[in-house]
Amino acid sequence: MTDIAHAARLVAEAPCDGPDGPSGSALAAALRHGGLLEASLTLEELFQALVAIGRASLSAGRLFEGHVNAVKLLNLYAPEQRPDGLLGIWGADGPDPVRIEGTVLRGQKLFASGADVLDHVVVTARNEDQVQLLLFSRPQLAGRLFPEEWQVSGMQATASGRCNLDGLSPDHAVCIGGVGDYLIEPHFQGGVWRYGAVQLGGMQALTAITAEQLQQRQQEKAPLQAMRLHRMVTACETARLWLRQAAQAVERPEATADDAEASILARLLTAREAVALMNAMDEALGAASFATAHPADRIRRDLSFYIRQANPDGLALGAMARILDTPALRERWIG
Known part of the structure; x- marks a missing residue:
């Protein structure tokens, strides 16, 4: 094993x-x-x-x-x-x-x-x-x-x-x-959940760094700081739930091309949650976290770059066009 x-x-x-x-x-x-x-x-x-x-x-x-x-x-x-x-x-x-x-x-x-x-x-x-x-x-x-x-x-x-x-x-x-x-879908764009899973790992790393540093500063119980950390925790969990749902849909033996939309939507949501998480971290840790020696600095730069790959706007536009034009997809995602 x-x-x-x-x-x-x-x-x-x-x-x-x-x-x-x-x-x-x-x-x-x-x-x-x-x-x-x-x-x-x-x-x-x-x-x-x-x-x-x-x-x-x-x-x-x-x-x-x-x-x-x-x-x-x-x-x-x-x-x-x-x-x-x-x-x-x-x-x-x-x-x-x-x-x-x-x-x-x-x-x-x-x-x-x-x-x-x-x-x-x-x-x-x-x-x-x-x-x-x-x-x-x-x-x-x-x-x-x-x-x-x-x-x-x-x-x-x-x-x-x-x-x-x-x-x-x-x-x-x-x-x-x-x-x-x-x-051929769902093996092409349907595979982007894997990007998101890696990015989720970076999000978790930043959350752990923030929690540790707030505790070291004895600020973890300050209402605003607790609220920021809460936002980071929920960002990670939201992304995790969407990505796991997408992986299970796309990777099952009977998966169809329509299942790729779950992966695309999860990947796009992960990027949005990552942005919210990094904003909350910046507010929580302040200017100190932008020092090149700070443990969050490289992860922030890497994650900020990574979530911009590849062509997220094109992914979003294509997904919504297919959802609106396909009755089964519209029923699944809009109702």
């Missing part, structure tokens, strides 16, 4: 060898030694693992969530092709989207999380008007990865730089599933 607490503790104790805490290499090493990458987890265990790793480090949680995503896609569409090691998936395109043109790939991937540490990566490539999944090993991408271009204030350790696939033959990759499989 995998010890989730032990795996999370390894992440939390990773050496601070980077410019903003533990580096991606240190976090990846902790994930590899923790035993979660190869573990067969129940849905409840997976939920707990995502939250626990996110609570220990949001950057590590992002890497772990990407691994889980890649493994799920491989299990769905090419179980015999699953490699060992730390996996990830890169789906974000920039001005030059990755596409298959004849016998070569063109374009570049952005937000390539773990560009400096992944062993294998699944990338999305346009094939005419559909999407094909391609699996590459790290050696195949030698000289094509630019993690140093990741210059942001939050989630620095994910090293989510650029990957240049221009000129590479798709024949060098392993095709995962058929053209268009990647976008």
Whole structure:
């Protein structure tokens, strides 16, 4: 049985060898030694693992969530092709989207999380008007990865730089599933509950820091401070309930495309609750928590960045359009 607490503790104790805490290499090493990458987890265990790793480090949680995503896609569409090691998936395109043109790939991937540490990566490539999944090993991408271009204030350790696939033959990759499989629901946007579970871990970490510091200051019984801490606690629990409901709906064997809306709504709610939680924390802890050495500072920056990925406005608009246009969804969510 995998010890989730032990795996999370390894992440939390990773050496601070980077410019903003533990580096991606240190976090990846902790994930590899923790035993979660190869573990067969129940849905409840997976939920707990995502939250626990996110609570220990949001950057590590992002890497772990990407691994889980890649493994799920491989299990769905090419179980015999699953490699060992730390996996990830890169789906974000920039001005030059990755596409298959004849016998070569063109374009570049952005937000390539773990560009400096992944062993294998699944990338999305346009094939005419559909999407094909391609699996590459790290050696195949030698000289094509630019993690140093990741210059942001939050989630620095994910090293989510650029990957240049221009000129590479798709024949060098392993095709995962058929053209268009990647976008099939509820396995596409339906999987965003996993983002939210990692973010919930960061929310819990900030709540624990706030509670501890208010007690150290002997302010925990001050009415305004107690009210702020109460808001943080209820934000965590609200997000947890929505995310667990979404996970149970999306991951059941008989799940349908309509179940993806539960995951999307839960992910969006988690972001809103995270904002409310951080506002309450800022009021409770004051200016002191903005010192770079304060335990809340990096988590705040990481969480503030993480909840903006990826395209939450597009998710919300798409979800509401489908809910309004689909009688069964309208009945479920509006009544």
